[in-house]
Amino acid sequence: MSFLLKAYDHLRPVLFTLQPETAHGVAFAAGRVLQQCPGGVKVLEAMAGQPSPSLARKVGGLSFATPLGLAAGLDKGAELLPVWKALGFGFVEIGTVTPRPQPGNPKPRCFRIPSEGLILNRMGFNSEGAEVVAKRLKRRPKGLVVGGNIGKNKVTPEETALEDYRAAYRWIAPEVDYIALNISSPNTPGLRRLQAPEALKPLLEGLLHTRREMALEAQPIFVKLAPDLAFDELDAIVEVIAASGVEGLIATNTTLDRGIVSEAQRKQVLAWGDGGLSGVGLKAKAQAVRRRILERISSDVCFMACGGLSDGLDAREALDDGADLVQIYSALIFQGPGLVNAINARLV
Ligand SMILES: Cc1cc2nc3c(=O)[nH]c(=O)nc-3n(C[C@H](O)[C@H](O)[C@H](O)COP(=O)(O)O)c2cc1C
Structure with a gap:
């Protein structure tokens, strides 16, 4: 077991006495200090171990040091990119970034169920706004693929959502390697309705128009989907995406299905209220969605697998299913920063 995995075994019980958002704040403060210490990131890199060159791959015209990436929502403001790279991630999806700053939902809005490896969140796109994040991205490290996950502000009605995605795109796209359209968070009222073919088609057409205007045609766009779609809905959505001219899909976001929680914990989870669930229990749903999508798209559409992947075997299984990235x-x-190298090592 690596030093980082062992160290986290000792740190986790302390961190988990704190509210999830407080623990997040402490971990990010430590990350910022490390980034500012001369040589700090290099030491972390040496401790974590870097991905084997055999893991390198090209997807959507981009070069990834490893197919393993950090999903959206953890580093919404692109604050710790050097740390993620030092831990061995091949890519990081920052965001969700909204065009204008917004606070997100009232706290508490994030809860852990450690015995089941599950998280419930209803963050609601707390975002510093696209301008601030775009400026920070100008100092991003080299050798790490960065995706920009964008969404709409809560106050923006669904009918004018395209204008929000365009505004966020104009700020973020020039600073990142790919764009992810988040139309699947359950925590912004009405957002998931943008997945419906009649809403999705004009949204994608409009955004592709903006991409052409900005001469960014070479930069891939991914659409991130929910795990809670019936297969007939999913098929229709995938058809629209594949025909639209965007390059790929990400599946999945968090689930609204409380059935993935054990009987023993369900009452507690229901008492916490609204939000999306992620973690181990999401794996089966995400896998079913992934397999359904991969059966229906051609190999020139890129696919990122997300949802409940918790070790090297899960990652390997997703790649064997046909995913390009995880x-x-x-x-x-739940497992700490040593997990990145553990998965990379297992993939080799
Ligand atoms: C606290 C929290 C915040 C999240 N925020 C976002 C977000 O802003 N945008 C997004 O696309 N996904 C967000 N997600 C969803 C993750 O990117 C991912 O799709 C989901 O957690 C499933 O993966 P996992 O089971 O590995 O956690 C968030 C997840 C969590 C737990």
Whole structure:
């Protein structure tokens, strides 16, 4: 077991006495200090171990040091990119970034169920806004693929959502390697309705128009989907995406399905209220969605697998299913920073 995995075994019980957002704040403060210490990132890189060159791959015209990436939502403001790279991630999806700053939902809005490796969140796109994040991205490290996950502001009605995605795109796209359209968060009222073919088609057409205007045609766009779609809905959505001219899909976001929680914990989870669930229990749903999508798209549409992946075997299974890349979030919270190298090593 690596030093980082062992160290986190000692740190986790302390961190988990704190509210999830407080623990997040402490971890980010430590990350910022490390980034500012001369040589700090280099030491972390040496401790974590870097991905084997055999893991390198090209997807959507981009070069990834490893197919393992950090999913959206953990580093919404692109604050710790050097740290993620030092831990061995091949890519990081920052965001969701909204065009204008917004606070997100009232706290508490994030809860852990450690015995099941699950997280419930209703963050609601707390975002510093696209301008601030775009400026920070100008100092991003080299050798790490960065995706920009964009969404709409809560106050923006669904009918004018395209204008929000365009505004966020104009700020973020010039600073990142790919764009992810988040139309699948359950925590912004009405957002998931943008997945419906009649809403999705004009949204994608409009955004592709903006991409052409900005001469960014070479930069891939991914659409991130929910795990809660019936297969007939999913098929229709995938058809629209594949025909639209965008390059890829990400599946999945968090689930609204409380059935993935054990009987023993369900009452507690229901008492916490609204939000999306992620982590181990999401794996089966995400896998079913992934397999359904991969059966229906041609190999020139790129696919990122996300949802409940918690070790090297899960990552390998997703890649063997035909995914080009994999993303993790919840497993990192429960297993700590040593997990990145453990998955990379297993993939070799
Ligand atoms: C606290 C939290 C915040 C999240 N925020 C976002 C977000 O802003 N945008 C997004 O596309 N996904 C967000 N997600 C979803 C993750 O990117 C991912 O799709 C989901 O957690 C499933 O992966 P996992 O089971 O590995 O965690 C968030 C997840 C968590 C737990």
